[in-house]
Amino acid sequence: MALDRFFRRRRPQQQPGAEMPDLWTQCPRCKEGVYNRDLELSAHVCPRCGHHLRLDAGQRLAVLLDEGSFQRQSGRVWPVDPLAFEDTEPYPARLARAQQKTGRPDAVLTGSGTILGLPVTVAAMDFAFSGGSMGSVVGEEIARAAEHAAGAGTPFVLVAASGGARMQEGALSLMQMAKTTVALEGLAERGIPYVSILSDPTTGGVTASFATVADVIVAEPGALIGFAGPRVIQQTIRQHLPEGFQRSEFLLEHGMVDAVVDRREHRAYLRSLLGVLTRQPAPEVGA
């Protein structure tokens, strides 16, 4: 017992987060320190408490796709400043910072790849870029990805992670909700499946457009998903929000998502679901 405690003391949760060595990540929920290598092996799900840590778009596709199968399509479309928007700082300065931080032109990464051998077109939103907010570029890249899927005849898998439409592009951002929906029509017309995975958080204009018009909607455990943000609702009704309000499990209970699926199961879940929807023969056992 004493020995056990001795070792436990040495676990990194005892250290302040800022001094946490690069080898470790502290789980935001249980505060346990987890080896980054172990986190990667567990799809960035805390092995102790099951908390699903937020992923950037690159990590997301690494979790979802067969290793080495990804071929990027996004990246040539760059945001501009159509409103000359300035609040506490000019929009271009915000963009430059987010671009430097993420190494991406904007808050989405799209391309093609395979999931357990099944070819798919994918789009992953990047919450690390300006809260995954949707402006013209996010709308355009998602529209192009949907059109690529329709052209290639491959199922489209989209992972949402977004605070909603991007304020700094005003009504242009709003119109991306309609634009993406238009592009997704090609899939519906050709009978090509579209699955959306809602991750933490998915709110606002993303929830009210492409993320929820999917054929199948999957939510990650514990994700915040809704239209209005909890703070806005609280200000409006001036009441405490119920426990678990707007979380994935709440939405499953209210019939809004098809399933809450642990991230470690996503590949198997999608392979099996998409295999049936595209009427492909089941993969060989062991293949």
Added chain:
Amino acid sequence: MSAPADTLRELEARLRDLEGTAQRTGQNLDAALAPLRAEVERLRGEGHARLTRWERVALARAPGRPTALDYVERLCTDFTELHGDRAYGDDPALIGGPARWGGVPVMLLMGQKGRDTKSKIRRRFGMSNPEGYRKAVRLMDLADRFGLPVVTLIDTPGAYPGIEAEERGQGWAIAESIQRMVRLRVPAVCVVIGEGGSGGALAIGVGNRVLVQENAWYSVISPEGAASIIWKDAAKAPEAAEALRLTAPDLLELGLVEEVVPEPLGGAHLDPDAAAAALGEAVSRHLAQLSALGPDELKAERSARFRALGSFREE
């Protein structure tokens, strides 16, 4: 009231007097009145151009501004309001039904605000619950079935942010309404007649033509919402209104609307009949133009219109 506006009111009063005199006496004063008329027109134009964005937002919300039903009373016959989403309830903030618009059979979908305190509360100040958007989907099904062009009048600060709205899938309902509108095989003409707040407005805003009244606003978020995000202070809404570029002239310049529908000087609330006449004419004209297109063309044209929206550069 600013000095030019005072001048304008004086001139307008004098013009009315002289016109009255001309009518009573049977004298033709047209030649004599022409310079005065021209000056009045010039000042009217100036007056509108000088409004700040925040002043236009105030006009969009002005007490007594015509609501959708005020326009229906003036412009439509045979309006039959159809209620309910057939699943949960009826939303009084988003209403609709078949009617004749200037004699032409259409399906109306409208954001409706109350006209007095009691009805304002009942209609949740124009903020819809999911049932409103699901009713819109149902009425669009009817429009397609019976070949009725869809006319929408948008007037909402945004979808209602409430617990029940979220439980019943507010985001889902808006997304389905957008999608249903994309799929319409009949003409769709949308007009923002007051407030065009966010997804709750776009839900009935996916038209072949999108128009905006001169003093209406349309954006991704309300000025107050933007101000509380940016400055953590809703009182900075005037600054946010400037930054968002949400007025009718802005929207025209950004290429997001086809036309600005003129309002009487000082706003639609000062002369609802004149505002209605301009609205009626604009919608009828666009409906007439669209009537030449077939169902596939209408869907394709609408899709192409929205697919092209966005501002970016490509390397």
